[in-house]
Amino acid sequence: MHAGSSNRLKRLVAAFAALLVALVLVPSQAQALTTEKATARPNEDGGSGVIGGIPTRLTWEGVVEDGESITSVTLTLPNGASFDNSTTKVTVLDNLTRIPNDATATPSGNTIAVKLSDPAKAGYKLRLEIEDMTFPSEGGDVVVNGSYESAGKTQELAPSKPIATIANTWLQQMVSFLDAQPWVQAWNSNQFLGMFLKPQLILTSLFSLFPGWLVCLGIVVVAYPFAILLGLVFALMKLSKFRVVRAIAVVYINVLRGTPLFLQIYIMFFGLPMMNINIDNNVLGVIVMAINSSAYLAEIFRAGIESIPTGQYEAAASLGMGRLMTMVNIILPQTVRRVIPTVTSDFIMAFKDTSLLSSVGVMELMMFSKNLTSVTGNMTPYVTAAIFYLIVTLPLIKVVTIIEKRIARSERGGGPRPKAKVADAKQDDEQTPAEPEGAEATLASALSAPFRAGTSVFGGVADVR
Amino acid sequence: MFDKAKAKVEARREAHRVPPALDAEQAASEAHERDKGLTKHHFEPHEHPCVRIEHLMKTFDGETQVLTDVNLTVWPGEVVCVLGPSGSGKSTMLRCINLLETPTAGHILIEDKEITGHLVTKEVNKLRQNLGMVFQSFNLFPNLTAKGNVMIGQTKVLKKSKAEAEAEALKQLDAVGLLDRADFKPAQLSGGQQQRVAIARAVAMHPDILLFDEPTSALDPELVRGVLDVMRDLAENGGMTMIVVTHEMGFAREVADRVVFMEGGVVVEQGTPEMVFDNPQNPRTAQFLGSIG
Numbered sequence: 001m002h003a004g005s006s007n008r009l010k011r012l013v014a015a016f017a018a019l020l021v022a023l024v025l026v027p028s029q030a031q032a033l034t035t036e037k038a039t040a041r042p043n044e045d046g047g048s049g050v051i052g053g054i055p056t057r058l059t060w061e062g063v064v065e066d067g068e069s070i071t072s073v074t075l076t077l078p079n080g081a082s083f084d085n086s087t088t089k090v091t092v093l094d095n096l097t098r099i100p101n102d103a104t105a106t107p108s109g110n111t112i113a114v115k116l117s118d119p120a121k122a123g124y125k126l127r128l129e130i131e132d133m134t135f136p137s138e139g140g141d142v143v144v145n146g147s148y149e150s151a152g153k154t155q156e157l158a159p160s161k162p163i164a165t166i167a168n169t170w171l172q173q174m175v176s177f178l179d180a181q182p183w184v185q186a187w188n189s190n191q192f193l194g195m196f197l198k199p200q201l202i203l204t205s206l207f208s209l210f211p212g213w214l215v216c217l218g219i220v221v222v223a224y225p226f227a228i229l230l231g232l233v234f235a236l237m238k239l240s241k242f243r244v245v246r247a248i249a250v251v252y253i254n255v256l257r258g259t260p261l262f263l264q265i266y267i268m269f270f271g272l273p274m275m276n277i278n279i280d281n282n283v284l285g286v287i288v289m290a291i292n293s294s295a296y297l298a299e300i301f302r303a304g305i306e307s308i309p310t311g312q313y314e315a316a317a318s319l320g321m322g323r324l325m326t327m328v329n330i331i332l333p334q335t336v337r338r339v340i341p342t343v344t345s346d347f348i349m350a351f352k353d354t355s356l357l358s359s360v361g362v363m364e365l366m367m368f369s370k371n372l373t374s375v376t377g378n379m380t381p382y383v384t385a386a387i388f389y390l391i392v393t394l395p396l397i398k399v400v401t402i403i404e405k406r407i408a409r410s411e412r413g414g415g416p417r418p419k420a421k422v423a424d425a426k427q428d429d430e431q432t433p434a435e436p437e438g439a440e441a442t443l444a445s446a447l448s449a450p451f452r453a454g455t456s457v458f459g460g461v462a463d464v465r
Numbered sequence: 466m467f468d469k470a471k472a473k474v475e476a477r478r479e480a481h482r483v484p485p486a487l488d489a490e491q492a493a494s495e496a497h498e499r500d501k502g503l504t505k506h507h508f509e510p511h512e513h514p515c516v517r518i519e520h521l522m523k524t525f526d527g528e529t530q531v532l533t534d535v536n537l538t539v540w541p542g543e544v545v546c547v548l549g550p551s552g553s554g555k556s557t558m559l560r561c562i563n564l565l566e567t568p569t570a571g572h573i574l575i576e577d578k579e580i581t582g583h584l585v586t587k588e589v590n591k592l593r594q595n596l597g598m599v600f601q602s603f604n605l606f607p608n609l610t611a612k613g614n615v616m617i618g619q620t621k622v623l624k625k626s627k628a629e630a631e632a633e634a635l636k637q638l639d640a641v642g643l644l645d646r647a648d649f650k651p652a653q654l655s656g657g658q659q660q661r662v663a664i665a666r667a668v669a670m671h672p673d674i675l676l677f678d679e680p681t682s683a684l685d686p687e688l689v690r691g692v693l694d695v696m697r698d699l700a701e702n703g704g705m706t707m708i709v710v711t712h713e714m715g716f717a718r719e720v721a722d723r724v725v726f727m728e729g730g731v732v733v734e735q736g737t738p739e740m741v742f743d744n745p746q747n748p749r750t751a752q753f754l755g756s757i758g
């Protein structure tokens with residue numbers, strides 16, 4: 001224990017000493033060639049990153065210090081990088097004047113040696129543009145090292161600032177693969193296909209838009225239960241017998257339904273911070289969506305409740321049920337069945353409306369695709385965003401249709417019948433109605449069918465949006 | 466603002482206040498005297514009527530006068546059939562009895578207790594438990610099975626246990642001949658079956674009085690008989706007090722203790738079925754019965 005800690009102390013002291021030596025030594029080493037710049041051109045399709053393993057251009061600039069004359073420069077990159085097959089353009093500048101120079105570049109693996117025909121004098125700037133070189137495929141920060149020859153002496157170059165590179169993932173390899181395919185090139189040469197349905201961009205957008213899609217779903221899925229609760233409260237308030245309560249509900253519903261969601265978003269996102277109320281963007285998005293949807297849901301629920309025939313209230317009343325008991329036990333259960341299709345439609349609306357949140361910087365699907373499109377100048381990310389929206393909405397649209405059919409069928413008595421309990425039931429002179437062909441009901445008949453066979457001929461609830 | 470509302474309530478109460486003349490004992494003997502020859506009901510000594518309607522008036526929206534001056538007494542166990550052309554106010558009178566409509570003026574007394582004008586919601590609910598109602602359009606709860614329809618009033622209003630309510634429901638469904646349809650939804654039942662479930666639902670609450678509002682009018686002719694059979698069984702074997710608004714002359718003649726003919730918001734004639742059907746005193750009654758055949 002004791003020995004261990006003293007060991008560590010020794011190591012610390014050693015490290016400190018090494019640091020001191022380094023600090024003293026480094027400035028004393030006179031640099032004759034200072035690296036000014038080392039950058040790489042982005043080669044990410046639809047991005048600004050530098051990807052390893054894919055050809056790009058490395059630009060390196062150095063300035064010759066006083067009393068030196070440089071005859072050759074050698075640049076070295078970490079293992080995995082390659083200068084093979086690269087072509088190098090060498091420029092020697094005296095301020096803004098170009099000094100003619102016949103330079104030769106000899107690439108070999110991860111090093112490249114550049115020999116100048118005339119030595120570069122003090123104050124000259126040396127620029128190397130190495131085309132078609134590749135960085136290591138594993139990515140990471142890459143530092144350019146090297147050496148130079150000045151008056152016959154070889155000296156080390158100070159390391160450059162690191163260049164951030166991205167690993168060459170399987171996705172990048174797929175993109176490179178697609179880039180090389182003749183059919184892709186042919187496809188993209190069509191102006192429409194290349195602009196809206198570029199295969200490489202579809203592939204990359206699918207991955208880069210995914211987080212935005214999750215945010216959209218998250219916002220609406222979290223917001224909706226609150227919206228349903230709020231909506232039910234305001235629906236019941238609107239049906240209240242007290243005028244003041246009714247008025248509050250009417251104002252709430254009409255203001256929210258009568259103004260654009262876009263405006264509501266602006267008011268909330270810019271208004272609250274001005275009152276020094278700072279809420280996380282996503283949370284605020286949930287709040288805005290919940291409040292907005294609640295107004296529409298309130299109207300849907302109100303219409304649903306009002307579509308229940310008076311006879312139901314009277315029947316409940318004649319059993320001695322109070323208002324609340326009737327609402328909870330008789331009216332609401334029937335309302336729920338009736339409003340499910342409309343509520344689902346509203347959910348679809350709300351999900352699509354999350355796109356408006358992009359205008360205030362919520363990082364959702366629309367925001368991601370907008371960014372990607374502005375970087376690539378291609379419409380494909382928008383088309384991919386459309387695909388993401390459709391993944392959610394199309395099945396829901398189908399679900400609405402199925403539920404509507406099912407409700408229509410069950411209310412008309414076409415559903416599966418429970419088995420009769422008493423086998424020797426006494427013969428009825430009444431016949432139960434024949435089973436309708438409910439399964440193949442059209443949308444129109446499905447909408448008109450609820451409660452058709454029953455006592456009341458009330459249609460479904462109209463979509464109030 | 467509140468003063469105004471208070472005054473309004475006060476005025477309404479005033480309109481319905483039972484005058485001292487309506488002393489229960491005296492009224493009972495007067496009604497007894499009046500109804501003696503008009504019903505097949507066997508009067509007990511000192512019997513009090515279970516429904517007493519005095520000068521009942523009902524206007525809708527302050528202009529349409531549906532009931533002008535209805536006076537009617539119904540005795541315990543009596544079956545009263547109310548006849549009359551449409552628009553004569555039969556249904557409105559019936560709905561006034563369990564306060565589905567609020568009477569504009571006049572008095573309704575259920576078992577000598579005034580119900581008009583001054584009841585709070587709780588009292589109204591309590592009153593309605595005691596008055597079963599069967600509607601023309603059945604009004605079954607479509608989201609519940611036949612059994613569920615019969616059970617819900619017992620579990621929610623009478624606070625019976627589920628098992629108890631279920632046993633009662635099955636018993637009542639059996640009584641109307643629908644035990645085998647207990648698990649069917651209303652939409653899977655015919656109109657006649659639905660109405661029989663509705664009757665079972667009302668009877669399961671064990672009310673003192675059953676009100677029938679044209680129970681067979683919405684049914685196909687061949688389905689009417691089943692419903693009438695159930696009602697006849699209730700009247701003859703159940704000993705239930707029933708007020709039946711109907712157009713079924715055969716049923717009225719056969720089952721009713723008394724037939725009441727209404728016209729223009731007043732009772733124009735009442736008496737035993739034989740009196741009204743065979744020897745109507747009022748020309749309007751005669752004309753109506755003649756037209757129906």
